[in-house]
Amino acid sequence: MSATAISPLPGKPETPPAAGESLAVSAKPVTWKTPVLLGILGLVAFIFFGVMGPNETTSFGISTSGDFFQLPALQVPALPGGIVLSVLLLGLAAYAIYLKTKDRAAPGWVPIAFIVLFVAAFLIWVVGGARTPNISLAGLIAxxxxxxxxxxxxxxxxxxxxxxxxxxxxxxxxxxxxxxxxxxxxxxxxxxxxxxxxxxxxxxxxxxxxxxxxxxxxxxxxxxxxxxxxxxxxxxxxxxxxxxxxxxxxxxxxxxxxxxxxxxxxxxxxxxxxxxxxxxxxxxxxxxxxxxxxxxxxxxxxxxxxxxxxxxxxxxxxxxxxxxxxxxxxxxxxxxxxxxxxxxxxxxxxxxxxxxxxxxxxxxxxxxxxxxxxxxxxxFAALLFGFADNLQSIVTIIGTPVPSQFMAMLPYLVTVLAVAGLVGRSRPPAASGIPYVKG
Structure with a gap:
């Protein structure tokens, strides 16, 4: 059986494999960081956005006054909507945990889908509990x-x-x-x-x-x-x-x-x-x-x-x-x-x-x-943090029951959570931070 040679990195000597040793490149071990964080956030969403969600109907405006045509506002019952989304979040977390038990990393779409669903559930929860449970979705995104x-x-x-x-x-x-x-x-x-x-x-x-x-x-x-x-x-x-x-x-x-x-x-x-x-x-x-x-x-x-x-x-x-x-x-x-x-x-x-x-x-x-x-x-990461920054301003105006101090720290909380867990295993450029001396 012929083996495919693996070229060494420039500047590094080639080390031949020992007798009977496979030439396959060993993968880095998959950590529990992302699955555990998704599981915790999924449980938080289920408790606060689902079980303890407000029993109101949340209204999301889609069109603005200057649009060509007006689209009807999106009406979402806060309690059922929060339960459905939180169950989906727990499902994504369970899938990430299952992959970890098989020593496989969760694919990139899992944390992305989790973020989108979590933001949607949070929006429904926080707007549904406000004095005026309606918000302009178009204005929020813009x-x-x-x-x-x-x-x-x-x-x-x-x-x-x-x-x-x-x-x-x-x-x-x-x-x-x-x-x-x-x-x-x-x-x-x-x-x-x-x-x-x-x-x-x-x-x-x-x-x-x-x-x-x-x-x-x-x-x-x-x-x-x-x-x-x-x-x-x-x-x-x-x-x-x-x-x-x-x-x-x-x-x-x-x-x-x-x-x-x-x-x-x-x-x-x-x-x-x-x-x-x-x-x-x-x-x-x-x-x-x-x-x-x-x-x-x-x-x-x-x-x-x-x-x-x-x-x-x-x-x-x-x-x-x-x-x-x-x-x-x-x-x-x-x-x-x-x-x-x-x-x-x-x-x-x-x-x-x-x-x-x-x-x-x-x-x-x-x-x-x-x-x-x-x-x-x-x-897209900057857009996520910009969204958190804008959201904390808008929900304070509409009278959310969430303490204003928590909303003020929302952009920075999102930053910490994103970098700490949702980013997964990420490798910067190999020579980043290392000065180069010729010779």
């Missing part, structure tokens, strides 16, 4: 996409950096620096588009500092990122207090980027406001996700970037300039994060305040991990 814009840009910055082997903890500082620079430049020039361009430059400059110290001087990348976050926070806070507040009209009145409606398409129910009624930054978000994905996985440049992030020694032997590739990728990632930061001061509100980014850089880092270092995966 608002979630809007709030996810800076998270998407931040996670794309992290993807570009980590794919090339540099851990970018400084996303928070890049978002904050972009927001501050966009506000002050747009205020002075009277042109929000100049502020948008300046935000990209500010993010790139912050990333250059990260690249310089972590790539050239081999300083620990995580420490440099944390220091940059603190530095940008301190500098922007100081300048806000001493410069912006001293003359608000001149330095902190940037105006807003216009919302662009694409005729006809923006009036399509549900998807119209999401895809075709956005600011310039919102449209740039969709373009950036597509361009980064195509660049990383469909071009020669992306192949080189991923080679540097996985095995820099092998890339070096092929003539790729490892550290130069890392430097410019990190710089590009910073520019993208800076554009995301401009959202806070040019789209969300028309002024800058201290710590306006509110820790969203760290949520973007979680979206990067949850999305498995893939631009499209990071995009």
């Amino acid at each position: 608002g979630s996409v809007t709030l996810a814009v800076p998270l998407v840009f931040g996670s794309l910055s992290g993807v570009l950096c980590e794919r090339v082997g540099v851990v970018n903890i400084a996303i928070e500082g890049q978002l904050l620096g972009g927001a501050f620079t966009a506000a002050i430049v747009a205020s002075v020039t009277g042109n929000p588009f100049m502020g948008l361009l300046a935000a990209a430059v500010a993010g790139a400059v912050i990333s250059m500092v990260l690249a310089l110290f972590s790539i050239k001087y081999l300083v620990n990348q995580i420490i440099v990122g944390v220091v940059l976050n603190v530095l940008v926070s301190g500098v922007t806070g100081f300048l806000f207090s001493t410069v912006m507040q001293a003359n608000t009209d001149l330095f902190n009145s940037p105006g807003r980027l216009p919302i662009i409606d694409i005729p006809v398409l923006s009036s399509i129910p549900i998807i119209g406001p999401i895809l075709f009624r956005q600011s310039v930054v919102g449209y740039l978000m969709y373009i950036a996700v597509f361009v980064v994905w195509v660049g990383l996985f469909k071009t020669k440049w992306g192949l080189r970037v991923r080679a540097v992030g996985e095995h820099p020694q092998a890339a070096d032997t092929m003539g790729i300039k490892v550290n130069a590739t890392r430097f410019w990728n990190v710089t590009l990632g910073g520019a993208i994060a800076g554009i995301g930061g401009s959202f806070f001061t040019l789209v969300a509100i028309d002024s800058f305040t201290k710590e306006i980014s509110g820790g969203r850089g760290f949520i973007a880092l979680a979206a990067l991990i949850f999305g498995r270092w893939n631009p499209i995966g990071a995009f």
Whole structure:
């Protein structure tokens, strides 16, 4: 019987198998982390969303006043709906546990389906118990996409950096620096588009500092990122207090980027406001996700970037300039994060305040991990966190019985649960966080 040879990794000697030893690659053991977490969340859903669910009818509005045609609201009895969905959740958890007993990992669609069903059950429960048990589903989704814009840009910055082997903890500082620079430049020039361009430059400059110290001087990348976050926070806070507040009209009145409606398409129910009624930054978000994905996985440049992030020694032997590739990728990632930061001061509100980014850089880092270092995966993970952020605002307005403190921590709770368990076994680029010294 002929055996298929297995090529060794570049730079590693080939070790022949012992007599009688199989050449099959041993798989990593499947852990109980994801099945157990799904089981716990399924039980929580069954108790609170099912057995203890409100005996009301929840109404979800689908259309908005500007749509071509009006769709009827979706009426869901809260108690039966919660029971049905929680039973489905327990079924998915049981399936994941069954696969673990067979030493098989749950396929990717299991946690995705679990998340969708859990969110639906939570929505029915929390809206059904409100003073006014109705909510605009179209508005909820559109608002979630809007709030996810800076998270998407931040996670794309992290993807570009980590794919090339540099851990970018400084996303928070890049978002904050972009927001501050966009506000002050747009205020002075009277042109929000100049502020948008300046935000990209500010993010790139912050990333250059990260690249310089972590790539050239081999300083620990995580420490440099944390220091940059603190530095940008301190500098922007100081300048806000001493410069912006001293003359608000001149330095902190940037105006807003216009919302662009694409005729006809923006009036399509549900998807119209999401895809075709956005600011310039919102449209740039969709373009950036597509361009980064195509660049990383469909071009020669992306192949080189991923080679540097996985095995820099092998890339070096092929003539790729490892550290130069890392430097410019990190710089590009910073520019993208800076554009995301401009959202806070040019789209969300028309002024800058201290710590306006509110820790969203760290949520973007979680979206990067949850999305498995893939631009499209990071995009959908950011949408999940944006949904949680928007939901906590809306359910507070409609008078939910859930304590406001719990709703305020909902986005961060979702972040912890997603990264801790639902992401499953995930492997970052092999050389991520490891400096490369030629020689």
